[in-house]
Amino acid sequence: MSLADVKAYILEAVEGKIDFEGQKQAEYITRVALIAATILAFAVGFILQSLQVTFVILGVSSLALGLAVIPPWPVYNRHPVAFLPAKVEKDSKSQ
Amino acid sequence: MHSIYARVNNVSALLSTCTMCLLAAIALSSFLFTASPQGSLDIASVQVVPGNARRYRNKQQEFAFVNFNITADLTPLFNWNTKQLFLYVGAEYTNRQGAANDVVIWDKIIRRKEDANLTITGRNKYVFREHSSSFKKAPPAHYTLKYNLMPYVGALTYGEIARTTEPVPFPESREIS
Numbered sequence: 001m002s003l004a005d006v007k008a009y010i011l012e013a014v015e016g017k018i019d020f021e022g023q024k025q026a027e028y029i030t031r032v033a034l035i036a037a038t039i040l041a042f043a044v045g046f047i048l049q050s051l052q053v054t055f056v057i058l059g060v061s062s063l064a065l066g067l068a069v070i071p072p073w074p075v076y077n078r079h080p081v082a083f084l085p086a087k088v089e090k091d092s093k094s095q
Numbered sequence: 096m097h098s099i100y101a102r103v104n105n106v107s108a109l110l111s112t113c114t115m116c117l118l119a120a121i122a123l124s125s126f127l128f129t130a131s132p133q134g135s136l137d138i139a140s141v142q143v144v145p146g147n148a149r150r151y152r153n154k155q156q157e158f159a160f161v162n163f164n165i166t167a168d169l170t171p172l173f174n175w176n177t178k179q180l181f182l183y184v185g186a187e188y189t190n191r192q193g194a195a196n197d198v199v200i201w202d203k204i205i206r207r208k209e210d211a212n213l214t215i216t217g218r219n220k221y222v223f224r225e226h227s228s229s230f231k232k233a234p235p236a237h238y239t240l241k242y243n244l245m246p247y248v249g250a251l252t253y254g255e256i257a258r259t260t261e262p263v264p265f266p267e268s269r270e271i272s
Contacts, residue, residue, distance in 0.1 A: 016099040023097065030106050038113040042120050049175040051121070051247055058117065062110055070102045 022076025026069045033068075037061035121176055122249030128174045134167025134213070136184065136240040136257035143230050143268040157230050157268050159223040161186070161200055165215040165240060167256050172244055173208040180205040181243040184217075188236035188262070190225065198223060235262035 018026065037058055045054030139162040148154040163184065172180060183202040189195050200219035205211050225233055240257040 014099070017097050026102060027105060030102075030109060034106075034109050034113050038117050042117055045121075045175060046124060051175050054117070054121070054175075058114070062106075066103075066106055069106060070099060072099070 016070075016072035018072050018076035019079050019081060021079035026076055030065065030069055033061065033065045037065070118248050122246070125174070125176050125246055125249045125252075128172075128176075130171035131254060132167060132169050132171050132256060134165065134169075134240060134256045136238055136259060137164045138162070138238055138259060138263045139164055139216075141263055141265060142271075143265055144271055145268050148228075154228070156224060156228045159219070159225075159230060159265060161219045161223065161238070163201075163217055163238065165213055165217065165257075167213045167240065169205065169211040169213065169242065169256070170208055172242065173211055176246045176248060178245045178247045180211065181245065182213075182256075183241055183243075184219075185239045185241060186223065186236045187239060188234055190227065190234075191232050192227065194226070196226075230265040230268065233265050235264040237262050 041054045041057040041061075044057060045051060141162075142160045144158050144160065146156060146158050148156040165184075169180060169182075181202065181204055183199050186198045186200055187196065200221055200223050201217055202220065203215075205213075238259045239255055241253065241255050244252045244254070246252075
């Protein structure tokens with residue numbers, strides 16, 4: 001394995017690509033979880049009359065969400081793009 | 096959203112929007128708490144004493160000393176968005192020149208709900224002087240106990256807790272024996 005290969009491998013790992021289905025899924029999870037966490041944080045804080053509870057709930061749920069959505073977990077790579085087979089170019093001169 | 100950076104961007108953008116909405120909701124929730132606590136402010140005594148102005152040694156000036164008693168239960172003002180309470184006693188009178196004065200003579204900061212049930216015997220913390228340097232013809236003054244509620248998020252709100260029912264006259268100035 002050459003140095004260039006190692007570099008390409010590291011870059012690939014850091015970039016953490018996921019497929020299109022995974023993107024859709026991650027975006028949906030982000031939206032639902034954050035909005036739900038905000039509403040929950042407000043409601044619980046209001047009932048317990050404590051701003052500390054509100055911001056702990058929001059902070060902890062944001063961290064959990066980041067952990068669930070940001071790394072390229074295998075769940076988000078279940079639908080790889082199926083490319084069509086390459087067309088063989090016909091050589092016009094040979095005809 | 097293909098790379099990690101795109102997903103970090105997506106999460107943090109929505110998180111900042113949610114945080115802003117949450118802060119706005121907290122600020123607006125303050126309007127649900129409409130406590131207006133009542134208390135009492137009794138002026139025990141008012142003394143007027145002649146003296147020298149601190150800055151101009153030859154200038155004669157009169158100083159008023161006000162002793163007062165406060166009883167008030169301000170615990171209803173403490174909700175989840177209350178950071179602290181600024182409490183102040185003011186003397187309101189219109190002097191001979193026709194200027195309406197509202198002189199803050201005492202204040203206190205209350206930070207905790209446990210400290211908000213007050214029974215205070217106090218005297219003016221700040222020097223109480225007349226602009227014309229004499230209280231001789233100053234009309235009787237009303238004394239008020241007011242608060243300023245400072246929230247964590249949102250607008251400051253003001254309110255009055257107590258006011259003397261009758262205006263209290265300034266006595267003749269005399270030396271303390």
